[in-house]
Amino acid sequence: MRLTECLRDEKEEILRLWMEAVYATYPFDAKGVLRTVSDPFGNPGADMTREAAHALYDAVMGEETTVDGVKGALERFVKLRAVQRDTPSRALGVFHLLKPIMRQRLLPHCTDSGELNGYLAAESRLDSLILLAFDMYMADRETLAESRVKEIRSQHAQLTKWAQAFKKSLLVAG
Amino acid sequence: MAKLPAPQELIASRPPFPGEHWLALKPEFSPGSFCYPAKPDTMERLHMPNPHEWDPAADDWGLPENWEKTLCDAFAERLEKHRSLKLFMDICVRCGACADKCHFFLGTNDPKNMPVLRAELLRSLYRRDHTMLGKLLGKTAGARGWDKSVVKELFYYAYQCTECRRCSLFCPYGIDTAEITMIVRELLHEVGLGTHWIMDPVKNCSFTGNHLGIQPHSFVEIVEMLADDCETVTGIRPKTPFNKKNAEILFITPSGDVFADPGIYTFMGYLLLFHQLDLDYTLSTYASEGGNFGSFTSFNMAKKLNAKMYAEAERLNAKWILGGECGHMWRVINQYMDTYNGPTPANMIPPTSPVTGTVFSNAASTKMVHIAEFTADLIYHNKLKLDPSRNDHIVTTFHDSCNPSRGMGLLDEPRYVLKAVCNNFVEMPENTIREQTFCCGAGSGLNTEEIMELRMRAGMPRGNALRHVQQKFGVNHMACVCAIDRATLPPLANYWAPGVTVSGLHELVANALVMTGEQKRTMDLRQEDLPGVEEDETDAQEGGE
Ligand code: SF4
Numbered sequence: 222m223r224l225t226e227c228l229r230d231e232k233e234e235i236l237r238l239w240m241e242a243v244y245a246t247y248p249f250d251a252k253g254v255l256r257t258v259s260d261p262f263g264n265p266g267a268d269m270t271r272e273a274a275h276a277l278y279d280a281v282m283g284e285e286t287t288v289d290g291v292k293g294a295l296e297r298f299v300k301l302r303a304v305q306r307d308t309p310s311r312a313l314g315v316f317h318l319l320k321p322i323m324r325q326r327l328l329p330h331c332t333d334s335g336e337l338n339g340y341l342a343a344e345s346r347l348d349s350l351i352l353l354a355f356d357m358y359m360a361d362r363e364t365l366a367e368s369r370v371k372e373i374r375s376q377h378a379q380l381t382k383w384a385q386a387f388k389k390s391l392l393v394a395g
Numbered sequence: 396m397a398k399l400p401a402p403q404e405l406i407a408s409r410p411p412f413p414g415e416h417w418l419a420l421k422p423e424f425s426p427g428s429f430c431y432p433a434k435p436d437t438m439e440r441l442h443m444p445n446p447h448e449w450d451p452a453a454d455d456w457g458l459p460e461n462w463e464k465t466l467c468d469a470f471a472e473r474l475e476k477h478r479s480l481k482l483f484m485d486i487c488v489r490c491g492a493c494a495d496k497c498h499f500f501l502g503t504n505d506p507k508n509m510p511v512l513r514a515e516l517l518r519s520l521y522r523r524d525h526t527m528l529g530k531l532l533g534k535t536a537g538a539r540g541w542d543k544s545v546v547k548e549l550f551y552y553a554y555q556c557t558e559c560r561r562c563s564l565f566c567p568y569g570i571d572t573a574e575i576t577m578i579v580r581e582l583l584h585e586v587g588l589g590t591h592w593i594m595d596p597v598k599n600c601s602f603t604g605n606h607l608g609i610q611p612h613s614f615v616e617i618v619e620m621l622a623d624d625c626e627t628v629t630g631i632r633p634k635t636p637f638n639k640k641n642a643e644i645l646f647i648t649p650s651g652d653v654f655a656d657p658g659i660y661t662f663m664g665y666l667l668l669f670h671q672l673d674l675d676y677t678l679s680t681y682a683s684e685g686g687n688f689g690s691f692t693s694f695n696m697a698k699k700l701n702a703k704m705y706a707e708a709e710r711l712n713a714k715w716i717l718g719g720e721c722g723h724m725w726r727v728i729n730q731y732m733d734t735y736n737g738p739t740p741a742n743m744i745p746p747t748s749p750v751t752g753t754v755f756s757n758a759a760s761t762k763m764v765h766i767a768e769f770t771a772d773l774i775y776h777n778k779l780k781l782d783p784s785r786n787d788h789i790v791t792t793f794h795d796s797c798n799p800s801r802g803m804g805l806l807d808e809p810r811y812v813l814k815a816v817c818n819n820f821v822e823m824p825e826n827t828i829r830e831q832t833f834c835c836g837a838g839s840g841l842n843t844e845e846i847m848e849l850r851m852r853a854g855m856p857r858g859n860a861l862r863h864v865q866q867k868f869g870v871n872h873m874a875c876v877c878a879i880d881r882a883t884l885p886p887l888a889n890y891w892a893p894g895v896t897v898s899g900l901h902e903l904v905a906n907a908l909v910m911t912g913e914q915k916r917t918m919d920l921r922q923e924d925l926p927g928v929e930e931d932e933t934d935a936q937e938g939g940e
Pocket residue numbers: 496497498499508509510513555556557558559560561562563572573576
């Protein structure tokens with residue numbers, strides 16, 4: 222089978238396997254809800270995973286896409302993982318889970334049809350995506366760190382203004 | 396030679412099949428997953444039981460010697476006192492309707508954050524001591540005994556519930572897991588376990604009235620500064636009446652709006668509105684906090700802190716109380732105040748708007764009116780001159796805060812006001828608003844920075860819906876009627892929907908309010924330039940030439 226055909230035929234199954242692999246990183250008893258509730262607002266975690274899965278697949282398989290486009294589609298998912306897992310590897314490692322699936326579902330066909338290079342190019346694109354995701358993850362973590370500082374400042378904003386005015390009045394008087 | 400693990404092995408958070416029953420898996424107290432504990436000094440001054448130094452990450456939490464008996468007795472006492480609690484323990488049929496309705500579960504995917512299982516943590520203890528089956532069959536009947544790890548688990552999950560009541564909306568029996576969480580927090584206090592972010596404000600409110608413990612004279616000065624800022628924007632310096640005897644109305648609002656950005660702009664909005672109406676009202680330096688941090692602690696503490704509202708209305712001889720935009724303050728007023736602190740002092744009468752003559756019969760008992768109702772009534776009777784085009788650079792949505800929406804049914808009044816002062820209003824998806832609203836993720840005393848990640852995952856369903864309307868309809872603003880939301884939503888929006896600003900309702904009201912004798916508005920209450928104003932002027936000049 223030609224690689225392009227094979228990519229099309231295998232898409233649903235590969236996406237399903239990858240999402241299963243992602244859900245498997247959550248506690249067992251939570252998996253049911255993640256898999257079965259499809260409302261995008263009632264079960265946003267699954268919706269984010271679905272959106273990321275499609276974007277990931279299309280980009281890896283070499284569909285026409287822009288960096289901004291794919292980043293936009295991965296954004297929610299990366300943000301979620303960035304606050305759900307305590308280390309970058311546990312947060313972003315889920316992207317690597319696509320590799321064994323690709324090797325299982327696509328590699329044999331590609332070897333048969335002599336399109337190994339095509340396959341390797343797809344894997345390389347996955348590596349690029351992981352690098353992109355890593356940048357996004359870091360930006361998200363930065364935002365969190367900034368939020369902490371900003372929040373402490375905001376909580377006392379008016380108090381600080383008052384204290385500064387008070388200090389000024391003391392200086393003037395003194 | 397050892398080999399590096401494959402990615403699958405590195406990232407797995409659990410073995411392929413769980414070896415243990417869900418109840419046996421214990422939470423990990425890693426930094427960021429828990430709030431800092433209350434200080435012994437704070438707890439001592441509040442006469443809380445067993446004040447002590449402890450660290451949630453440590454093995455030993457320094458429980459008192461007789462901790463188990465203390466907890467069992469305290470639980471039995473509460474079962475006796477609250478019939479609802481006993482009912483909630485007995486009637487859950489484990490239908491699972493609530494399971495995926497909690498934002499903590501949706502954000503963490505931790506099964507113990509499913510409301511049904513959160514409650515089961517306590518219910519399993521209940522079964523052992525209070526049900527025949529549990530006594531006879533023990534574990535087989537889902538019963539378990541207390542041990543120190545159970546105490547830790549209760550703490551972990553009682554502070555991963557914002558008492559938002561979303562789950563109860565979907566429960567066919569109306570089981571209110573929020574109330575179960577409240578009881579668990581009460582029980583934990585019996586052995587000296589509380590959090591700093593809640594207990595420090597409780598202490599401050601107990602001793603000085605407001606949550607930061609600002610002395611009365613300084614409090615007045617801070618409010619005066621806000622009045623100065625109002626003058627900069629409008630050319631009018633609003634009155635700031637404090638502790639005025641015989642004023643018709645006592646105004647009480649969360650003190651967060653006096654201290655914190657962006658709440659201060661909402662407070663400025665109140666000052667300007669009341670000034671324009673020439674309202675006979677007063678602020679108080681004693682009842683200077685509407686928010687009730689006691690309600691995150693125990694029923695008794697909530698009652699104690701709430702008492703100052705009526706005490707002050709009596710002292711100042713006010714006829715009724717107008718309450719500002721707050722969440723849990725209104726939950727307490729609407730659900731508990733009558734029982735806690737009623738009946739009202741004899742000098743109070745059923746609230747009547749001095750401007751429109753409307754009698755707020757819904758507040759006949761507590762004699763407290765929500766400012767959104769008050770303002771909606773003004774607008775309905777055409778008593779305010781408004782120029783909503785001043786808010787035209789805003790495309791706003793409205794976040795129903797859990798307490799006003801599910802705790803008191805305040806759904807339409809804020810929207811009515813918002814639509815009158817903003818021309819561009821967009822609702823978020825239906826299953827994320829009104830009664831079904833998703834929590835900000837940090838209510839009930841959880842908006843502390845040490846658990847920022849936890850807040851972002853708990854707030855994810857809200858953030859996600861906001862992001863949706865931002866991308867689809869260009870929403871760039873979110874209004875709300877809760878002081879805690881004004882603190883928790885900015886970081887949430889900044890994470891999930893960067894570019895969306897957050898404000899209270901009355902900030903937008905005052906921006907649109909055309910006041911008698913005001914100067915031409917060139918900026919909003921935040922002193923940010925109003926888009927289009929300068930160009931208009933240039934146009935006008937050019938036109939005049
Ligand atoms: S009250 Fe809210 S936070 Fe608590 S269990 Fe129910 S849905 Fe979750």
